[in-house]
Structures are given as C-alpha cells and as structure tokens.
Amino acid sequence: MATSPADRTIEEIVRDASSAPSMHNAQPWRFRYDRADRVFELRPDLERSMAHADRFHRALHLGCGAALFNLRVAAAHRGWYPGTSILPRPEDQRLLARVRLEERQPPQDLVGLYPALSRRHTSRDPFEPRPVPESVREELCRAAEAEGAGMSFPERWYVESIADLVQDAEAHDVLAPDPDLVRWTYPGAHAEDEGVPEHAFGPRKRRGRAPVRDFAGRRRVPGRATADFEADPQLALLTTRRDRIPDWVRAGQALERVLLLATLRGLATALTSHALEAPELRWLVRDPQAPPGHVQMVLRLGYGPPGPPTPRRPVRDVLVITGAAG
Incomplete structure (x- = not known):
C-alpha cells in the first residue's frame, strides 16, 4: 500500500x-x-x-x-x-x-x-498602453474554458460602460463606506496575516478610465503617490453559464488558471469585483456581444509593475x- x-x-x-x-x-x-x-x-x-x-x-x-x-x-x-x-x-x-x-x-x-x-500578485499600478497580443488573449480564453468557464474581451465601447459602473460603485462607497472594506483594509497596526495593507493600495488615481478600487477611501495615507492610469484599459470578463455554488467554485479555478498563465506570459493582473457586488449593477456588466452567462469577475490585464505580496x-x-x- x-x-x-x-x-x-x-x-x-x-x-x-x-x-x-x-x-x-x-x-x-x-x-x-x-x-x-x-x-x-x-x-x-x-x-x-x-x-x-x-x-x-x-x-x-x-x-x-x-x-x-x-x-x-x-x-x-x-x-x-x-x-x-x-x-x-x-x-x-x-x-x-x-x-x-x-x-x-x-x-x-x-x-x-x-x-x-x-x-x-494583484497590481494596483498603472499599466502601459501596449496591447495584449491576440495570441495571448486566445490562450487565456482557452485557460478559462479548461476549467468550465468562459472569458471574453469586450469592445472598447463596453469597456467604457464597465468603467462607468465601477465609478458609480466608488461614488456609493464615498457616501456610505463599506464596513467590510473598513474591516479588511488597514493603516498601520492590524493583523499581520490577512487583509490589504497600505503598501498594497497602489497610487491614488489622478485621471484615467482603469477600474481601480481605492482601498483608502476617504482616509489619508501619508506618502501615498498619485498617478495617471490607462485611458483605454484592457478588460476581460470571466463568466459561467449558471450561477450556483458549483459554478462559483469552477469560476474561481478558472480565474486562477488565467491569472497564473497571464503571469507566465509577462502580464500584470488586477481583479475588479466592485460593480459585481451590487445586484442592481451586476447584471449590467454582462457583455451583450458575448454568449449568455453570468459575470463572475472583471479582470484588468496589461504590462506594468507586478503587485507586492500581501x-x-x-x-x-x-x-x-x-x-x-x-
């Protein structure tokens, strides 16, 4: 045995x-x-x-x-x-x-x-305007399909729509800070083995259309820089046909397969779930030109500095x- x-x-x-x-x-x-x-x-x-x-x-x-x-x-x-x-x-x-x-x-x-x-590691820095080659995009889509999910790269006009939805979600957070965000992000003293520390916040966005969540919210982080982000971000939508627990688990596996492959291909990656957290916004994120499905994650891909370990x-x-x- x-x-x-x-x-x-x-x-x-x-x-x-x-x-x-x-x-x-x-x-x-x-x-x-x-x-x-x-x-x-x-x-x-x-x-x-x-x-x-x-x-x-x-x-x-x-x-x-x-x-x-x-x-x-x-x-x-x-x-x-x-x-x-x-x-x-x-x-x-x-x-x-x-x-x-x-x-x-x-x-x-x-x-x-x-x-x-x-x-x-998740990168919250600006990415270069250099496009991800079509061959790499196709490879990433096949990686998602290998785990029972789908992935699509929406057209520019729909990327603009997603950016608007994220901006709406960010505005809501400013008016009513999310208690979960407050709990799991921290300045200074906090548990050393969980959450998002200040060093992983990335710079505050000065301008640009990239959907980047500001973990600092209205808090001031001493020494934090500001930066211009992409005017034309490269986004991908990870989807599943159904929307139940097994689909979520498979989507998580597909997401990680895509992220690991993207890392090997020299890409920086970031995840954007902000607009998916509100049911009234989530259904609007679906790409009307893609096959029917439920969006599980929005990925931001490009060439730029890798994120720091958390x-x-x-x-x-x-x-x-x-x-x-x-």
Whole structure:
C-alpha cells in the first residue's frame, strides 16, 4: 500500500494553495487532510465572509475555488495526480471539494504553472498602453474554458460602460463606506496575516478610465503617490453559464488558471469585483456581444509593475491533518 506524503509536504501544498487571491484578502478557506486516504477536503470559512459586499457568498466561493486550483498545481508539482471532485456530497454544501493524491502521471499543464504561484500578485499600478497580443488573449480564453468557464474581451465601447459602473460603485462607497472594506483594509497596526495593507493600495488615481478600487477611501495615507492610469484599459470578463455554488467554485479555478498563465506570459493582473457586488449593477456588466452567462469577475490585464505580496495566514490556521498514514 502506498504511503501518504510527509506532513511537511502536505503543509507546503496548503501554503501554496493559500497564495490564491480572495476578496479583500480574507482567505476564506479551510483544508482537512486525511493521511490514510490521501485526501484533501476543502470547506469555506464563513467567519471570514463579507456580510455587506458579498451577502450570498459568491466571492467567498470564488476565492475557495482559486485556492483549490492552486492546491492542484502544488500537488502536481510534487508528483501527484490531483483527482478532484466538486461538491462530492450534494447534501453537504459546506464540503466544496475533495482532492485525492493519486499515484499516476500528474497533468503537465498544471506542473508548468507552478512557477507563477509565488509571482502572481494583484497590481494596483498603472499599466502601459501596449496591447495584449491576440495570441495571448486566445490562450487565456482557452485557460478559462479548461476549467468550465468562459472569458471574453469586450469592445472598447463596453469597456467604457464597465468603467462607468465601477465609478458609480466608488461614488456609493464615498457616501456610505463599506464596513467590510473598513474591516479588511488597514493603516498601520492590524493583523499581520490577512487583509490589504497600505503598501498594497497602489497610487491614488489622478485621471484615467482603469477600474481601480481605492482601498483608502476617504482616509489619508501619508506618502501615498498619485498617478495617471490607462485611458483605454484592457478588460476581460470571466463568466459561467449558471450561477450556483458549483459554478462559483469552477469560476474561481478558472480565474486562477488565467491569472497564473497571464503571469507566465509577462502580464500584470488586477481583479475588479466592485460593480459585481451590487445586484442592481451586476447584471449590467454582462457583455451583450458575448454568449449568455453570468459575470463572475472583471479582470484588468496589461504590462506594468507586478503587485507586492500581501499577508498570508499561517498554515496551522487553515489546515487540519487527521488519520494514520497508510
């Protein structure tokens, strides 16, 4: 009988998984690993949900899906085939996925993405006006499709519409600051393993149409620069045909596959969910020229400085190991 990997290897896999993006860097996932069966179980950490900005936990499940994809990449890198099932028990929707480490050839497409795990960071800086080549766009669309999602690059006129929706959402935040944003962004003293610290805010936008969320809000951040952002930002829409928990988990996996591939192709990436947080705005984000679907994330892509690393929770806070080794 094959033995389970050493606990240290399991911890390394989960540490890699936890490098995934999540709304306000809340990292809302928990893993359980059974040594005897060599199986990971993924569940959401609902204590880290956003009561105002994510009432239905859609973004929470996207983050969990991104962490699940990273776990698959990390396991494949270490020579295991990650046999994955989404919502394996329909009666238990807290059990989002199971991943069994199987002794067969790991998928090489996952192995090839591993170097991007440590390099992928959200960038909130201006990007160059240089266009992303069509060949790279097509490659990113195929990456989304590989995980059961769709991706499209809307025409310029619709990018303008999305920018207007984000601007509307930002104006609402100025009038009524989002309590979730206040909780998970911080100046100075705060938990060192979660949230969005000041050094990751990026410069304040002076002009430009790029949809960049200002995490500082009305707070003054000493020494923070201002900058001109793209007048013609390059945006992509990640969509799913349906809009339920399994779709959100798959969308999270598709999102992370796209982000890792974009990183390997030399692109800086940013995520824009601002206009998707309000139900009355979300349906307006859908590209009318794309196939029918539900928009799960707006991506901003381009050439520019990579974002800085953000804090991560200790593995001991997100992983429980049980059972005796086989």
